[in-house]
Amino acid sequence: MSAEIKAFPSDDVNSSSRARWMTLLAEAPVADIEHHWQTLPHPSFKWIRRPEFGSAMVRGRASGTGAQFNLGDVTITRCTLQLITGEIGVSYVMGRDKRHAALAALFDAMLQHEKATSEGVVGKCVRAIAEQELRRRQNIARETKTTKVDFTMLTRGDDQ
Amino acid sequence: MNDSIIASQFREPVHDSQATFRALLSATSRPGTIIDIPSPTTSPAPLGSALTAIALSLLDDTTPLWLDAALNTDSVTNYLRFHSGVRTVSDPREAMFGFFSCADTLIDFDRFNRGDSFYPDRSATLVVQLPSLTGGRPVSLSGPGIETETSVAPAGLPEGFWTHWNENAASYPVGIDLVLADQRSVLGLPRTTKASIS
Amino acid sequence: MITSIKGGEKAIDASHRLLAKRRRGNPAIAELSVDQIREQLTLAVDRVMNEGSLHDPTLAALAIKQAEGDLIEAIYLLRAYRTTIPRFGYTKPLETSEMIVRRRISTTHKDIPGGQFLGPTYDYTHRLLDFSLLEEAEDEDGLPVSTDDTFEEMNLCYGAGFLSRTDVVEAELPSDGIAVADLTREPMKFPSKRDQRLQNLTRGDEGFLMALCYSTMRGYGRNHPYVAEMRHGDVSVVMEIPELQFEVGIGTVRVTECRTIHMTVNKPDTPAHYTRGYGLLFGHCERKALSVAIVDRALRGPEFGEERRHPSQDEEFVLSHSDSVAASGLVQHLKLPHYVDFQGELQLLRQLRDEYEKRAGQADSAENENAG
Numbered sequence: 001m002s003a004e005i006k007a008f009p010s011d012d013v014n015s016s017s018r019a020r021w022m023t024l025l026a027e028a029p030v031a032d033i034e035h036h037w038q039t040l041p042h043p044s045f046k047w048i049r050r051p052e053f054g055s056a057m058v059r060g061r062a063s064g065t066g067a068q069f070n071l072g073d074v075t076i077t078r079c080t081l082q083l084i085t086g087e088i089g090v091s092y093v094m095g096r097d098k099r100h101a102a103l104a105a106l107f108d109a110m111l112q113h114e115k116a117t118s119e120g121v122v123g124k125c126v127r128a129i130a131e132q133e134l135r136r137r138q139n140i141a142r143e144t145k146t147t148k149v150d151f152t153m154l155t156r157g158d159d160q
Numbered sequence: 161m162n163d164s165i166i167a168s169q170f171r172e173p174v175h176d177s178q179a180t181f182r183a184l185l186s187a188t189s190r191p192g193t194i195i196d197i198p199s200p201t202t203s204p205a206p207l208g209s210a211l212t213a214i215a216l217s218l219l220d221d222t223t224p225l226w227l228d229a230a231l232n233t234d235s236v237t238n239y240l241r242f243h244s245g246v247r248t249v250s251d252p253r254e255a256m257f258g259f260f261s262c263a264d265t266l267i268d269f270d271r272f273n274r275g276d277s278f279y280p281d282r283s284a285t286l287v288v289q290l291p292s293l294t295g296g297r298p299v300s301l302s303g304p305g306i307e308t309e310t311s312v313a314p315a316g317l318p319e320g321f322w323t324h325w326n327e328n329a330a331s332y333p334v335g336i337d338l339v340l341a342d343q344r345s346v347l348g349l350p351r352t353t354k355a356s357i358s
Numbered sequence: 359m360i361t362s363i364k365g366g367e368k369a370i371d372a373s374h375r376l377l378a379k380r381r382r383g384n385p386a387i388a389e390l391s392v393d394q395i396r397e398q399l400t401l402a403v404d405r406v407m408n409e410g411s412l413h414d415p416t417l418a419a420l421a422i423k424q425a426e427g428d429l430i431e432a433i434y435l436l437r438a439y440r441t442t443i444p445r446f447g448y449t450k451p452l453e454t455s456e457m458i459v460r461r462r463i464s465t466t467h468k469d470i471p472g473g474q475f476l477g478p479t480y481d482y483t484h485r486l487l488d489f490s491l492l493e494e495a496e497d498e499d500g501l502p503v504s505t506d507d508t509f510e511e512m513n514l515c516y517g518a519g520f521l522s523r524t525d526v527v528e529a530e531l532p533s534d535g536i537a538v539a540d541l542t543r544e545p546m547k548f549p550s551k552r553d554q555r556l557q558n559l560t561r562g563d564e565g566f567l568m569a570l571c572y573s574t575m576r577g578y579g580r581n582h583p584y585v586a587e588m589r590h591g592d593v594s595v596v597m598e599i600p601e602l603q604f605e606v607g608i609g610t611v612r613v614t615e616c617r618t619i620h621m622t623v624n625k626p627d628t629p630a631h632y633t634r635g636y637g638l639l640f641g642h643c644e645r646k647a648l649s650v651a652i653v654d655r656a657l658r659g660p661e662f663g664e665e666r667r668h669p670s671q672d673e674e675f676v677l678s679h680s681d682s683v684a685a686s687g688l689v690q691h692l693k694l695p696h697y698v699d700f701q702g703e704l705q706l707l708r709q710l711r712d713e714y715e716k717r718a719g720q721a722d723s724a725e726n727e728n729a730g
Contacts, residue, residue, distance in 0.1 A: 023607030027594065048168070049242075054444040055412065056597050056608070057540065059451045060638040062552060063617055066530025068451050068538045069553035071560055071638060072411040073440055074595060074611060080242075092446070092599055094609025096414060137458055140592070144460050147476040151468050221447060221600075222543065242601045245446060 021111055021126055025104035026093045028133045033103045036125035043110060044084040051079040051098035077101040087112040168201045169216050169243045176200070180217040184339065187348035192301045192310040194293050196345045204239040206230055206261055208289050210341035212239075218285075219246040219257060226255035226272075226284075228265055252284075260288040263317050269328050269336045280333040283351075287339045290316040293347050303329070303353040314340050314347060322355045329354045381426050395419035404612075404641020405429055409682060410436030411542070411561045413611055413640045430563075430682050437683055440542075448538075449597040450605060454615050454638065457591040459514055461642075465585040466619070472514035477590060478642075514589070527586075527619060527632040550673050555657055559650040560639055562680030567649035570670045574656055579668030582621045583635065583652050590614045590642050614639050616647035620655050624663045633662060 025033060055073035062069060078092045079101045089109025093101045110122045170176035176198040183197040203212035219225055225246045227236065232248070240246050249255050252271040260266055266288055275283030296315035299322055302308070328335045328351060335351035382389065396403055396419035406418040410433040418436055425431035461477025464470040476482070539554045541561070546554055559567060574581055592610045599606050619632040635655030637647035656670040657677075669675050679685060 019604050019606050023594070023596075026606070026608045027610055054446045055440060056446050056595070057448045057542070058413070058595060058611065059449055059538065060454070060556070061451045061530070061532065062556060063530035063634045063636045064454045064615065064638075065532065066636075067533045067536075067552060069556040070448070070538060070540050070542075071452070071557070072408060072413060072640060073445065073542075074449075074609070075412065075414040075417065075443070076446055076608060078446060080601070090599065090602060092597065092606060092608045094413075094595060094611070096416065140458055140460060144475045144477055144591075147461075149474045149476060220444065238601070245444075245600050 018108070018112070022091065022104070022108055024126065024130055024133060025107050026091065028129050029136075030097055030100035030103065032129050032132050033100070033107065036129060037103055037106070040110075040121060040125060043106070043113075045081045045089075045106065045109065046084075048080040048082055048088065049078070051077050051101045053077055053096050056092075079105050081105050081109060083109045083113060085113050087116075170198065170200050170213070173216075176213070177217040180213045183346060184214065184217070184348070187339065187346045188305075188337065188350050189348075190305050191303065191348050191350055191353040192306060192312045194312075194345050194347050197341075199344070204233075204235045206233075207236050207239070207259070208341070209343050210346060211259055211287055211289050214287055214339065214341065214346070215240055215246070215259070216243055219244040221245040221247060223256045224249045224254050226250070226252050226258040228258075228260045230261035231259055255284055258284055258286040260286065263288050263290060263321065267318055267321065267324055269324065272336055274328075274331065274336060275334045277334065280335075283334060283336055285337045285339065287341060290314050290340055290342055292316070293340060293342045293345060297357075300356045301349075301353050302356070303350075305350075306353070309356075312347060322357050325349070325355055381424075390423060392416060392419045392423055395422050401642060402427070402429060404639075404643050405564060405646075406432045406436055408640040408643060408646070409433045409561055409563065410440070412436050412440045430686055434683050434686065447597055447600060449595050449608075452593045452595065452611070452613065452638070454589070454593055454613070455514075457514070457589060457593050457613075457615075458610075459589055459591040460612075461590040462514060462587065463585070463589075464587045470587070479644075525631070528634050530634060530636075546677055548674055548677075549660075550657075550677060552654075552658070555673070555677060556636065556638075556650075556654060558677045558680055559637070559653055562650070563682035563685065564643070564646040564649070566680055566682075566685075567653055568645060570656075570676060571649035571652045573668065574652055574670045579656055579670045581635075581652065581655050583618045583655070584620075585616065585648065586619045587617045588615070588644055588647065590644070612641055614641065614643050614647045616644065616651040618648070618651040618655060622662050633658065 054076050056076050057073050058071045059068050060071045061067065074094050075096050076092055076094055077096055077098055077100065078090075079098075080088060080090050081102075082088050087109040089105035089107070089112070091101045091104035091108060093104055107122065107126065111126065114120065114122045179198045183195045187193060187195045197210055197213050199209045200212050200216060203209050207215070215225075219240065223246060225240070225248050227248055237248055240248075252258060253273055255272060258272055266286070269286075272284035272286065273282065275281060292315040294313055294315065296313045296317060298311050298313040300309045300311050302310075325338075332351050337351055338349040340347045340349065393416075396415045399419070399422065400415075402422055403415050403418045406421055406429055407413050407415065409429075410418065410421070412418075414436075417439060418432065421432035421435040421439075422429065424435060459475060459477075461479060462472070462475045464474060468474075539551060539557065541554060541557050546558060550558075573579070575583075590613070592612050594607045595609050595611050596605050596607050598604065614637075616635075616637040618635040620635060621630060622633040623630040633655065635651035635653075635658075637650030637654065639647050639650065653670055653676060656668075657673050659666060659671045664671070666672055
């Protein structure tokens with residue numbers, strides 16, 4: 001998950017795969033998504049699956065590269081909804097925040113709708129969320145970099 | 161994802177699946193008794209209402225499911241995957257549950273896992289959709305959970321079924337457990353139940 | 359035989375009320391919020407999450423509050439909660455090489471590619487109580503932020519130099535497509551496999567594992583560890599969405615990863631080389647990650663023809679006693695009534711004493727006869 005590789009591309013929303021925006025909507029802080037949701041017209045929708053809690057077992061690999069093993073569960077909230085225009089929005093979001101899951105599913109459905117009609121308001125919001133997310137990650141990296149160790153070798157004694 | 165997924169499940173998922181579980185528990189602990197079970201708001205044809213309720217209550221990602229040819233459709237598998245997370249398998253031996261749209265192909269229990277003497281509990285449970293749990297040929301049942309004997313007459317069972325059932329019962333502790341269902345109710349046939357045809 | 363005794367319901371209710379009162383403490387002091395615990399006691403939260411085997415910082419904080427800070431009780435609460443929610447599936451293995459790193463060190467190479475970053479660590483603190491924390495602190499000016507404004511990707515790959523040679527260091531290769539053991543579904547079986555061991559150790563009690571690790575370093579099964587790399591940071595959690603059948607990131611999880619290497623010379627048909635130990639845990643918990651990695655390696659002894667001589671190398675001993683929930687359950691059950699067991703044993707004791715006295719009496723009279 002290095003900061004740049006997997007973050008939402010900032011310049012080209014429509015060519016991005018659905019998996020990418022779903023990932024972004026799950027990983028971004030809910031406050032960011034909420035903020036943009038408030039600026040958008042709210043579409044009518046019905047629930048197919050109301051937000052519900054569950055878990056997923058997280059796997060790791062021995063030494064980071066080897067055989068798989070089970071590490072432990074994470075809590076998840078998931079939901080599915082359908083816009084009045086027919087698009088089905090799905091979300092699986094770590095943690096227990098039903099609002100986050102609902103907004104992520106709404107954005108997922110709205111982005112699909114927008115892709116079909118080639119308008120751009122929702123995409124613009126998502127692009128902004130992606131930029132915020134990228135900045136958040138870069139800030140973590142910047143903070144970490146302040147603790148980079150510069151080794152200085154001290155040589156004692158006299159070899160001559 | 162297509163429209164069939166949109167078919168909704170129980171109105172009250174937690175309460176209704178608990179009620180279904182309770183009904184199945186009663187049915188298997190009192191073999192021969194017909195017990196009503198809750199209906200989901202919709203069910204994906206040709207999976208009947210009772211089978212859908214049983215699926216929603218018992219199946220999840222740890223219970224491999226085998227479906228007979230008539231049930232093995234996209235609308236059924238998508239519905240079940242969406243609501244229960246269940247994985248379907250084509251090899252009956254891998255299945256923990258087998259669902260049948262009718263009893264015609266039921267005869268050969270040996271295709272399914274009958275458990276072994278170390279783990280007889282690892283056998284498969286088969287759930288069979290019948291036109292009706294009454295009105296068929298009467299048969300008398302006895303065994304644990306039945307005080308003396310009780311008479312049942314499920315319709316739509318194939319010729320020779322009860323003889324084959326008694327072979328299954330004779331192999332106790334290993335063996336298959338059966339749940340017979342019509343649209344609204346179930347009748348349990350655990351491997352401990354013996355039949356005598358009058 | 360178990361004989362049940364009823365009664366004490368009123369006493370139990372009253373005990374729960376007293377517990378609630380003690381939990382609240384002095385009502386003149388503001389009540390602790392779950393948010394405060396989650397944000398300010400993060401290392402306790404991390405421990406509860408990784409031994410409770412459920413990543414959810416808010417619930418772990420709630421468990422700590424409910425258990426009055428008894429972390430083992432909190433771990434139990436979180437484990438119990440996990441069993442009440444459905445599991446939607448298994449994730450893809452975490453790609454720890456793509457971590458957003460918050461800390462990263464190596465003890466084998468000063469110049470590990472990408473560099474070393476101390477991040478937040480107690481390692482270089484003076485262990486002097488900071489009395490300024492007695493007062494509520496004013497907000498600080500903020501963190502030092504790198505003045506370097508051009509952002510440059512950290513490229514922190516694994517392995518370096520000599521150690522990247524697979525003939526020198528054991529290559530851990532993926533073996534996908536085989537079922538991965540899951541202790542939450544199937545109990546441990548012996549002889550154990552590595553996936554079972556790693557899951558068991560991850561859930562294991564930190565104190566127990568640290569003591570075992572310590573024992574290996576003090577001569578009870580020395581296994582020559584070096585920390586090739588310790589990293590801590592955020593990793594994407596990716597899973598296939600069952601109804602969509604494609605992979606999606608569902609959030610990020612903060613983890614600690616410890617990769618150790620151990621000189622191994624025991625097999626006559628292989629040249630001396632390094633073998634690996636591994637620890638990967640939720641949250642920031644380097645002491646435990648190290649302990650897990652070194653105990654993991656100790657338990658791999660049979661793979662490398664090592665003799666099992668010490669507790670840390672005995673898989674049944676280690677894996678059967680690592681779980682704090684299981685251990686606490688059996689230990690604490692000793693506080694439950696054992697009235698019938700005790701009466702039974704008391705009867706046996708009386709009988710044995712009677713027999714003893716009878717024998718002693720006989721011996722006495724025999725002695726008297728001899729003397730007389």
